Every structure is written in C-alpha cells, then in structure tokens.
Amino acid sequence: MSSFKKACILLILCFFSTLWAVDVVGIVVEEGSxxxxxxxxxxxxxxxxxxxxDGRGRFSLEVESKNSILQVIRPGYDTTRVELQDYGDLLDVVIALRSSLRDLGQTQVRARQSQDYRSLREIPMGALEDAAGMRFDITEHLNQLPGMSGQRDFSSELSYDGARSYELNYHLGYLPIPNMRHLDVGFPGxxxxxxxxALRGIEISDHYATGPHSQGLAGAVQFIPDPGLKDEFNFKASVGTTLREIYATGPWLFGDAFVFSFRWLDPAMLKNMGEKFFTEFRKRDATCTDCHIQSSNPFDLSSRDFFLHLGGQDTSGSxxxxxxxxxxxxxxIHQDTSTELSTVNxxxxxxxxxxxxVLGLDYTTxxxxxxxxxxxxxxSGDTLRDTTSFRSDAEAAGNDDFRNFIDGGHSRTNEFRTGLDxxxxxQFLGANELSWALNYGHIRTKRNFADSGKVLExxxxxxxxxxxxxxxxRKSGWHISAGLGLLTSLEKVAPLASVDVQRKLGDFSGLSWFGNTAWRAQVQEQSEESFLHSHIEQGGSAKLGLKLEQKxxxxxxxxxxxxxPNPSLAAPPAFWHYSEQSQAQNAWVSGVSATVSWRTLHHFALQTNASSVYGHYRLTDGSALPWQANxxxxxxxxxxxxxxxxxxxxVIVTHQAAxxxxxxxxxxxxxxxxxSAYPEFTDLYRTDLRLNLDLASSWKPQLDVRFYVEVNNIFSPLQVSWLRWLGGDNPRERSMVTYDDDGNSENGYYLVPFMAKGLGLYAQFGVEGTLGF
Structure with a gap:
C-alpha cells in the first residue's frame, strides 16, 4: 500500500473518530469559590x-464527539459555553459558572430567572452530602448547619443558637409542620x-424578613420539596440497615411532575438493634452474676410512611x-422483670x-x-410502666396491673393553616424590596388520660x-433586612420584630460580618390543673459574627x-395534667457557634460544626436550673x-461529641x-468509619448505584479513659422510671431518667439504585 493511501486512511480514521460517541465526566462549580x-x-x-x-454538581454524559460544543444553564448563573476540544481529559472536566448576581453600588440586579427559581439561601441536598455522604435521616443533614446543636442518638431534638428544641419551627414548603420522627421513643434504627x-434543599431563616415568618422563638427550617422530573421517569429502590424504600418521579398531565416515596422499617432489624441498645435482658442470682436469658417477642413494632408531591405551572407562569x-x-416494648433465672415474665x-x-398546597405567582x-x-397514644411495682396506695391494692403503671393516655390534634406572602x-425609605405576610392557624386538641383510676377527657x-x-x-455592600409585626391568640397579643445586617469588609470580597436581633413570640398549649389553655411565650435574641467565602x-x-421573661419550664413525658410547682422568673442563654467547610474538587471534603451553649432558668424562689440546650x-x-x-x-470519617x-x-x-436538676449529665462521643461508592452509568435503564458500609462507634470497646473522647457506651435518657427511697408512694416519689446505652459498635449499610426511562 502506498504511503499516500496510508495517509488518506489515517486521515479518514481520525476524522470519523471525532464523530464517535465519547463519555464526559466532570463537575460544575461556581467561579471564584x-x-x-x-x-x-x-x-x-x-x-x-x-x-x-446531580445534587453535588457532578455529571456523567455521553456526547456525539470530543469536539462537541455544549452550553450549561442554571438559574442564578450566566449561561456558559463549553468547547470539549479545550479539555485534555474528558473524564475530569471542570465547568465554572459565573453568578448572575451583580453588585452595582446602590442596588443589585439579578438576571431574570425561570420558574425553577431557587433561593440564594437554599442549601441543596447534594451539598449536604458533599462531606457526609448518602444519609437516610434528615436529622444527620441538619446537624451540619451553622448554629445547630443538640446531637443525641436516635433523636430529632435539635436546637438552634441555644434555643430549646420545640422553639424551632419546621416547614414543608411554607406550611408549618411538626418535627416528625418514627418510633420517637429513642428506639435504635x-x-x-x-x-x-424527596427534598431538593433546606433553608434556615433566623429573622422575619426572609423565609416563613412562623419562626417560633428560634427560627424556621424550611424543607423544599423536589419538583420532580418532567421529561423522563426515574425509579429508585433503597435498602438500609432498618430502612426499605421505593421512590419514583416523572411527568404527569401536561408538563407537570410528580414525586412519590414509600418507606418502611424492617421489624427484624429493629429488633436486632433494640436488643443491643434499648433493652438488656439479664438476671442475677447466687450462681450467675451476669447471665443472658431468652426473652420471647420483646418488641412489637410497625413503622411506615409515604410522601407525594405534585407540581406544575399554569398558563400565567405561576x-x-x-x-x-x-x-x-x-x-x-416488653421486658422480663423477674429476678430469678428459673422465672420468665x-x-x-x-x-x-x-x-x-400532612396535606399542603403552595401557590407561587x-x-x-x-x-x-x-x-x-x-x-398519639402512650402507656408508660415501671419495671417494679412501686405503687402502694389504695388504688393499687389487689390490682397487679396498676402497681407498675406510671401514666398513659391518647391525644389528637387537628391544625388548619393558611397564609399569604x-x-x-x-417605595419606603429607599428600600429595594417591600413585602407583607399573613398567617392564620386554628388548632383543635382532644386528650384522654388516666387519673385517680378514671379516664378523663x-x-x-x-x-x-x-x-x-x-x-x-441593599446598598454599597450593605444588606439590611427588617421585619415588624404582631402575633395574637385572639386573647393575647405580642409584638414581633427583627433587624438583620450583612456587610462586606472592604475590598476583600470573601469576608463579611453579620448580625441580627429579634423579639419573638410563640403560641403554645399549657395545662393548669388538668385543663388546657393557650399561652404566648416571648423572648429576645441577638447574634453577631464573621463569615468567610473563598475558593x-x-x-x-x-x-x-x-x-x-416568664419562660415555660421543661415538661416530663408523663403527668402533663399535674400542676407544676416550680415557676421561672426569667431565663437567659449565651454561646458561640463555628462552622468550617473546606473542599477540593477531587481529593477531600471537610465539614465541622461546633457549638458551646450555657444558660439557666432563674426560679421565683431564687434558685436556678440548667437550660435544656446546655x-x-x-x-x-x-x-x-x-x-x-x-x-x-x-472514605468518610465522622466524629461526634456532645x-x-x-x-x-x-x-x-x-x-x-x-x-429539679438531676445530679448527673450525659455525654456523647462517637467515631464512625464509612466506605462510600457512587457508580454512574450512561446506559439506560440503569442510571446509577450508590452504596455505603459503615462501622459505628469503632472505639467503644476500648474502655480506655484517655480515649473516651473517641467513643464509649454513651449512656442516654431512654425514658422515665420511678424512684421511691421509703417504698411508700402515698407520700410522693421521684420520676427520674432511665439511662440506657447509646449506639455502640455496630455495622450498618445502605444501597440505592436508580432506573431511568
């Protein structure tokens, strides 16, 4: 073959090689940061x-040619042209987008965005997974956010900037919702x-000028639902240690989308975790000081949930x-309370x-x-019993079932809520943006409870x-937000006010200071001599800090x-209808919070969130009680x-300390x-090690598979005091039991915490696979 023919063939092969499909893998990042x-x-x-x-900015695509020209579009950023021939490695493509937010001195101009608008305060779920990896529990994501504290095993009771857990209001879209958790009795798994x-992202609002103004006494956590896919169907199946999940999203009707998920917790795996970290079936006798025994059917558990989102647009663009x-x-939950090995009960x-x-509808014009x-x-309904027959009064005489009964009852609450922002x-005093909001809620509560051998309602x-x-x-690097309003239960009225300030420091655009102050109020249920009434609790807050945003x-x-002023005191999980004799005159709390996030494109990601909180109640008798969030x-x-x-x-290493x-x-x-204060405290120290694998495929119908295996509390078996910071048994308050030093309940007894193990050395896993059509 002549050299001319060889050259022609080579040129032809090179030409057609540019037309063959190639894989492109990379990440989309923000320019500058x-x-x-x-x-x-x-x-x-x-x-x-x-x-x-995806939610972490990563993509894996198949394009027609390595010389293809692409464009990358994201609301809030300039559309970017990408020529693949400029990249030497198409498996390591980094695309930088420039924000379309411009600071022009006296005002800010944002490029007109599509109806898929995402708030600049929204934290995407993918960003929360960047350092933490895939998580099935939303609480594990919330723990990473600035100001959040209150870590506890098997609990969602988080606090924000030192507030009590119930002061933080949660929202699904704009609808206020309860802080909802499965098996919320501290049960493992x-x-x-x-x-x-099913969520696109999370927003935190700590002043009234942004986000929902139903912020309680602390702030608002707003869960933004995933709008779903409008042009294809995705099906996802997930399996965790206790979790089983089915998830689907796709188009429906005309240009609209749906998201659906169904989850349930496996009773067999819950039982396995419960026997290790909830109840311990042991007995003691003269020949055996620490013996395990068989216990039949210690747990009867059933737990499931479903989520549905339907969304779309109308002809007006709303x-x-x-x-x-x-x-x-x-x-x-049953336990053998006998003391002899030969006896089982x-x-x-x-x-x-x-x-x-929860049923909610949001309409955005x-x-x-x-x-x-x-x-x-x-x-809800609960019955709490002790492991001992502590009651010695006349009502318990001859009634073995009542002798260990602490408290029980049922309740039902219906809330109807509506609002407009x-x-x-x-124009008002040169403000760039003015708005108003109105919220209304009607709450109906019914409670049945046991008292003096009777069931009352x-x-x-x-x-x-x-x-x-x-x-x-917004002016010359300043951003000032103010809110002014009122809250009423139609019986009492309380003011609401907040001012928030953010300011860039000099020409160093990455550094800024911020601060806010607010007077807050929240309508709550209270009981007095077993009768319910509404109460408006009020409080003031202030914060001041620095923020750095760099590459x-x-x-x-x-x-x-x-x-x-006059705060409510902590309430026990039993005897809500008994009158509280301790009264608080006031309470104060202070602290500091620091968050650091450091990442590179490929090598590592570091996320640290730390807080220190100290406060107390000042009682009317002059004594003091420690603050719940301390x-x-x-x-x-x-x-x-x-x-x-x-x-x-x-590889993900996670360390927790409380x-x-x-x-x-x-x-x-x-x-x-x-x-009164219990003479003990709880600590939590835990180190977890996780291996995470994310596999993406350009072949249909399989899109991707994500997998992790994790070993929790890897240092707990060491039991070495100088390594306590790394892990341990982590005793926690599981529930309440009685303590009566004289054995006579008629002259009173104490309701005290029952301490159980936290999560010890344990291996967990999670896997999810997605199919797309």
Whole structure:
C-alpha cells in the first residue's frame, strides 16, 4: 500500500473518530469559590438536551464527539459555553459558572430567572452530602448547619443558637409542620418521617424578613420539596440497615411532575438493634452474676410512611405544588422483670402509637407572591410502666396491673393553616424590596388520660394569627433586612420584630460580618390543673459574627444570646395534667457557634460544626436550673477522602461529641409535680468509619448505584479513659422510671431518667439504585 493511501486512511480514521460517541465526566462549580453548583442543565449548543448535574454538581454524559460544543444553564448563573476540544481529559472536566448576581453600588440586579427559581439561601441536598455522604435521616443533614446543636442518638431534638428544641419551627414548603420522627421513643434504627430523597434543599431563616415568618422563638427550617422530573421517569429502590424504600418521579398531565416515596422499617432489624441498645435482658442470682436469658417477642413494632408531591405551572407562569405526608407507628416494648433465672415474665414497659398526616398546597405567582393552605393531623397514644411495682396506695391494692403503671393516655390534634406572602410595589425609605405576610392557624386538641383510676377527657381550641411587614435595603455592600409585626391568640397579643445586617469588609470580597436581633413570640398549649389553655411565650435574641467565602473554603463564627421573661419550664413525658410547682422568673442563654467547610474538587471534603451553649432558668424562689440546650461542647466533623480522581470511591470519617448535657427529675405528689436538676449529665462521643461508592452509568435503564458500609462507634470497646473522647457506651435518657427511697408512694416519689446505652459498635449499610426511562 502506498504511503499516500496510508495517509488518506489515517486521515479518514481520525476524522470519523471525532464523530464517535465519547463519555464526559466532570463537575460544575461556581467561579471564584469552587463550590459545587447542583442541578445545572447541560445541552448541545443547538439546544438539544443532554442531561444535568446531580445534587453535588457532578455529571456523567455521553456526547456525539470530543469536539462537541455544549452550553450549561442554571438559574442564578450566566449561561456558559463549553468547547470539549479545550479539555485534555474528558473524564475530569471542570465547568465554572459565573453568578448572575451583580453588585452595582446602590442596588443589585439579578438576571431574570425561570420558574425553577431557587433561593440564594437554599442549601441543596447534594451539598449536604458533599462531606457526609448518602444519609437516610434528615436529622444527620441538619446537624451540619451553622448554629445547630443538640446531637443525641436516635433523636430529632435539635436546637438552634441555644434555643430549646420545640422553639424551632419546621416547614414543608411554607406550611408549618411538626418535627416528625418514627418510633420517637429513642428506639435504635429510627428515622425522620420526611425522606431526604424527596427534598431538593433546606433553608434556615433566623429573622422575619426572609423565609416563613412562623419562626417560633428560634427560627424556621424550611424543607423544599423536589419538583420532580418532567421529561423522563426515574425509579429508585433503597435498602438500609432498618430502612426499605421505593421512590419514583416523572411527568404527569401536561408538563407537570410528580414525586412519590414509600418507606418502611424492617421489624427484624429493629429488633436486632433494640436488643443491643434499648433493652438488656439479664438476671442475677447466687450462681450467675451476669447471665443472658431468652426473652420471647420483646418488641412489637410497625413503622411506615409515604410522601407525594405534585407540581406544575399554569398558563400565567405561576407555579403550584401539592404535598402529602402520612406516617404510622405502633410499638410495644416488653421486658422480663423477674429476678430469678428459673422465672420468665413479660412486662409491657412502653406501648403506644403515633400517626401523622400532612396535606399542603403552595401557590407561587409569577410576581413572587406565595399562598399556602394546609391541614395537619397528629394522633398519639402512650402507656408508660415501671419495671417494679412501686405503687402502694389504695388504688393499687389487689390490682397487679396498676402497681407498675406510671401514666398513659391518647391525644389528637387537628391544625388548619393558611397564609399569604406578597410583594408590594411601593417605595419606603429607599428600600429595594417591600413585602407583607399573613398567617392564620386554628388548632383543635382532644386528650384522654388516666387519673385517680378514671379516664378523663379534655378538649381545647385555640387560634394563631400573625401579621408581618418586611423590608430589605441593599446598598454599597450593605444588606439590611427588617421585619415588624404582631402575633395574637385572639386573647393575647405580642409584638414581633427583627433587624438583620450583612456587610462586606472592604475590598476583600470573601469576608463579611453579620448580625441580627429579634423579639419573638410563640403560641403554645399549657395545662393548669388538668385543663388546657393557650399561652404566648416571648423572648429576645441577638447574634453577631464573621463569615468567610473563598475558593474551596467557607467558614463562619458567631456569638449569640437569648433572654426569656416568664419562660415555660421543661415538661416530663408523663403527668402533663399535674400542676407544676416550680415557676421561672426569667431565663437567659449565651454561646458561640463555628462552622468550617473546606473542599477540593477531587481529593477531600471537610465539614465541622461546633457549638458551646450555657444558660439557666432563674426560679421565683431564687434558685436556678440548667437550660435544656446546655452543652460545654457540641461538635460534628465529617472528613471525606477521595482516593481516585473520578470521585467514585470515598472514605468518610465522622466524629461526634456532645459534652455535659443536663438531665431533669420531678417529685410527684398529690397531683402536683416539682421540677429539679438531676445530679448527673450525659455525654456523647462517637467515631464512625464509612466506605462510600457512587457508580454512574450512561446506559439506560440503569442510571446509577450508590452504596455505603459503615462501622459505628469503632472505639467503644476500648474502655480506655484517655480515649473516651473517641467513643464509649454513651449512656442516654431512654425514658422515665420511678424512684421511691421509703417504698411508700402515698407520700410522693421521684420520676427520674432511665439511662440506657447509646449506639455502640455496630455495622450498618445502605444501597440505592436508580432506573431511568
């Protein structure tokens, strides 16, 4: 063959090689900060759709040629042209997007965005997974956010900037919802009711000018539902240690989308975890000081939930979303309370049920106004018993079933809520943005409870109405937000106000300071001599801090303080209808919070969130009680290492520390309870090691597979005092039991914490696979 023919053949082969399909793998980041930009849409320059980045900004596509020209589109960023021939390695493509937010001195101009608008405050779920990896429990994501503290095993009771856990209001879209958790009796393997897979992101609002203004006494956590896919169907199956999940999303009707998930917790795996970390079946006699025994059917557990989101747009450009959540939990926990090895019995210590139903509708106009409507139903029932027959009064005589009974009852709460957030076309003192909001809630409660051998019933209705005006000023690097309004139960009225300031420091654009102060109020149920009534609790808050945003590095530190006049005291999980004899005159709390996030494109990601909180109640008798959210140190750290440049395999080391948390006890006598501090504290120290694998495929129908295996509390077996910081048994308050030093319950007894193990050395796993059509 002549050299000319060989050259022609070589040229032809080279030409056609540029036409063959090639794989492109990479990440979309923000220019200047290198933070991942999630959900960016990737198209050919002709406009033909190719795909999109995931929640962590990563993508894997198949293109027609290595010389293809693409465009990357993401609301809030300039559309970017990408020529693949400029990249030497198409398996390591980094696309940088420039924010379309411009600072022009006196005002800010944002490029017009599509109806898929995402708030600049929204934290995408993919960004929360960046250092932590795949998680099935939304609480594990919330723990990473600045100001969050209150880590406990098998619990969702988080606090924000030192506030008590119930002061933080949760929202699904704009609808206020309860803090919902499966098997919320501290049972191992339980999870949040809301599915992280069904969420697009999370927003935190700590002043009234942004986000929902139903913020309680601390702030608002807003869960943003995933809008779903409008052009293809995706099906996902997930399996965890206790979790089984089915998830689906796709188009329906005309250009609209749906998201559906169904989850249940496996009773067999829950039983396995419960026997290790909830109850211990042991007995003692003269010949055996520490013997395990057989116990039949210690747990009767049932737990499931489903989530449905329907969303779309109408011809006016307005968008709407319908959300439905339902969960059902039933539980009965039995324990052998006999002391002899030859005897076996089965006493029901904890028994109950907890059901949630949430129906919500959000409607957002093309102009940005938001109207929401919703209904929330909560049904619960609990029976709490002691392991000993402590009652010695006349009612317990001859009634063995009543001798170990502590308390029990059923309750049902129906909430109807609606509200409107709307922008105003006016100018006021040079404000760039004016808006107002109105929220209304009608709450109906019914409770049945046992008292003096009888079953009594209480019904109560109350209202929750709030009105808020909001203003924002942006000028020369300043961003000032103010809110002013009022809250009423139609019987009492309380003011609401907040001011938030953010300011860039000089020409160093990555550094800024921020601060806010607020006067807050929250309508709550209270009991007095077993009768329910509404109460408005009020309090003030302030914070001041610094924030740094640089390429690959984000850091924030702030101090905070809170003050409460006449605050409510902690309530026990039993005897809600007894009158509390301790009364608080005021309370104050202060602390500091620091968060650091440091990441590179491929090698590692580090996330640390730490807080220190100290406060106390000042009682009317001059004494003091420790604040519920106190912790000398509450810290969570994730270190994720990528051994490979393709980011498929990663190793995650997680460390948790919660040092010196207070406990309470109550003296019970004659239908009265008296709160006091329990003379012990709880600590949590834990180190987990996780191996994470993310596999993506360009072949249909299989899209991707994600897998992890994790060993929890790897240092707990060491039992070495100087290594206690790394892990241990972590005793926790599981429930309450009685203590009576003279054996005569008629002259009173104490309700004290029952301490059980936290999560010890244990191996867990999770896997999810996605199919797309």
């Amino acid at each position: 290198d933070r991942a930009v999630p959900y960016a849409e990737i198209r050919y320059i002709s406009g033909k759709a190719l795909g999109s980045a 339980n999870l949040s009711v809301l599915n992280p897979h 968008s709407w979303g319908f959300n439905a959540v339902h969960s059902q939990d039933k539980y009965a 089965s006493a029901t210590l904890v028994q109950g049920h907890l059901d949630y139903t 093309a102009g940005g106004s938001v109207w929401h409507l919703g209904w929330i139903n909560t049904m 709307s922008y105003l076309p006016w 209480r019904k109560f209705n109350y209202h929750d109405l709030s009105l808020m005006s909001k203003s924002q000023w 690959g590095l984000s850091a924030q530190v702030h101090g905070f303080g809170r003050y409460y 912790a000398r140190l509450d810290m969570l750290t994730h270190l994720r290492i990528y051994p490979r440049t393709d980011s498929l395999l990663s 040092w010196n948390r207070p406990l309470y006890q109550w003296f019970i006598h004659d239908h009265q309870r008296t709160l």
